[in-house]
Amino acid sequence: MDRRTADHPLPCTAKADSFGAALDAISVTTELVDEELKPHLDTLLTVAVEKKRGLAEQVVESGILPVLAQALRRKSSLTVHTARLLAELAREAPVRDSCFETGIISALLTLLLSKDEDLLLHVSRAIGRICYDSNLQQERLLRLGAVPRLVAVLLQHLENNTLLSSCLLALCNLADMGEQDDSKFVWEKSGHFDAGEQVFHGTSQHSFGFVSAVTVVRLNQWSPGQYSVSVEALQRCSTLLWGARNGRQTGWRLPHLGCCPKFYKVIKYSVKNIPKNRSLKAAVFHTFL
Template sequence: MTDPSADTDSLGEALKAITVSTELIEEELQPHLDTLLQNLLDKKEGAAVQICRSGILPTLAQTLRSKSPLSCQVALVVAEMAREAAVRESCIQADLVKELLPYLHSDNQEMLLNTGRAIGRICFDNAQQQEQLVQSSVIPRLLSIMREYPENDPLLNVCLLALCNLADLDSARAALASLDVAAVLTTQLKRSPDAERRHLILEILGSLGESETLKLQFAESGVPEALSQMIWALQGESDPMTSAASKSPPILLYESMQKCFGEGSGVVYKDVLLWLQSSNTQLQLSGALAIANFARNDCNCVKMLELGVVHHLLTLLEQHVDEGDVSVQHAGLSALRNLAIPGTNKVRMLQDGVTERIKSLLRSDMPPVQFKLLGTLRMMVDGQEDAALLLGKDSVLLTRVMEWCEAKDHAGVRGEASRLLAALIRHSRSPYALSHRLYEVVCAVTRAQGIKPLITMATSEHVIMQNEALIALAIAAAIDIGSNWTPMAAKFDLRPTIGHRCP
């Protein structure tokens, strides 16, 4: 067994020999560098700090500056040493980054690899140094290396990590805007050998997508199509990082949603419809998230409804009612809610029986699903008297909503349940007259003990909720429940009190 003290002694002797050297003779320096490197590769505790404190960093910088044949080994020593955060500032002060930068233009792939690792580790989480790297034209060089050596996976990983660390800088995005970064990333996305690489590329795309210029570049360079292909390829993968990667693309894809949608004929949109119909949960989730993003545009909502996407979403939701995937239910309801925003869609969805079909989710015990279901139903009845009347007289629905009005552990569910009760009353009347059907809704809500949550809601800290509750209570108060169905508005003109503004 190797004696640990022997390794420590050998490291100390090597450092002392380098320190006392007056000339950098390669034959003499080589074995000492070997000793330093071996200690670092063996992860000897305190080795990096010991090397840093020995005072040899200027010697290493001088070796790099002199273009010595040992430069590649020195770069590797620095890279291994810079794994330790405690030595990075000393490396910067010794000008090691400055001396390493020219080696990024080497045609030696090992030199590029060692240099990239050394610079990346020294500058990790150091905004000032990263800005200086951008100003030193590191960005175009990283892309050039990726184009020159597309099959060198270790080198590609180093370049991608560097881009990932720099991608949040405005200066880096500005530098990339004039370069064809989309083509480079798309190429690598298509050939990514593992989930870690895919995840890294997705992080870069997500950060760079904050730039409007780069977002447009991505849309025009096939990034959405490449992401779509990647999602297909991930079917059945169980690796956690792969699973996370399959959930990220919808957000990236639909930054360029109009191009992807293509009036319902886009390749990516057609893929999304197939994801919804897949038996793979990850694909179903990606599909539902995608539709929710497409549905942020009213024109898209109307077109998708015409193309029958609601049927696919409802079928998907029904598959996950009992012991299904909560994320899929949540995403599917988000998509339905967005689709129901345009007024013309509400009527069509009501005619298609959407409200009846999604009521099957009332059985859910998951607060995120309950919250989204309540919001979806509220959006469905917004401005739609028929929908409000249909749901407002449903005793099963009202019973469940009342249970959620008492949800102790989820304020969001309580709030949405109360808002739905208010919406059922507010939208169950014609604009200018109180009706027999409104009387039935108010009676049903009253029988379900729904007035108390509305009173509580009227004291909410949120003004919108206060107004909604007060309007619903004013409408309910205008109904003389003790008589047949005669509205008190027949005796007193209460229309000003039940408008859209409260006095």
């Protein structure tokens, strides 16, 4: 039996065998031939979607992450496939912790310059999951320019609700105020409160509908091509529970600060001069502290 399979058994023997074989085949790959890689990626994706126990540890131990990073950089017919696989693998902490050293993060950020909406969806999901609940990965992604690229994607695809939601959640996770899974949020665009401002409300419903977390993302345009991003995490209770005793409060405010420890934060970066050609060199952000 394969060593990785023995250490972290998968429920089905046949599936475990094919999974181990796929890891072995990818790990020894010297030339990335699409036709040879695709069935192995399909096998890994099937297991990743099913969230089998021990998958993340086996993937990291196998050494395939640098190969997947290389596959992303090639921008071949397998790019979307590989990005989707990484978005699923990034749900697990062992994989997230290995993404920077293996080149996954830099490869994903480069792909945010794509025009393929399917690819952008998987890439933005992967980025949002990688930085979820990890200050180290958040800081790395901020330094590498994740904010301006995500905002550029968001602004160019406002009509694609699924992609919009994924980009907004990634921005929230970069501010350490999001969720791992974008399916928990329902986003609404609040329109323009004034010239150059766009506001998005994301609501996450909790048990019995009594309490919901509300996240507000604001994009403020200073001048052509220059934006700032702010994120607020609020919490609102059912008006039946606290509306009477907090008559002057609205549903979007906390009755007291102790209800929500992470109630407010600003991403202190500007999205500066995002060019129409989306040059890698120009797509950077600057602090305005």
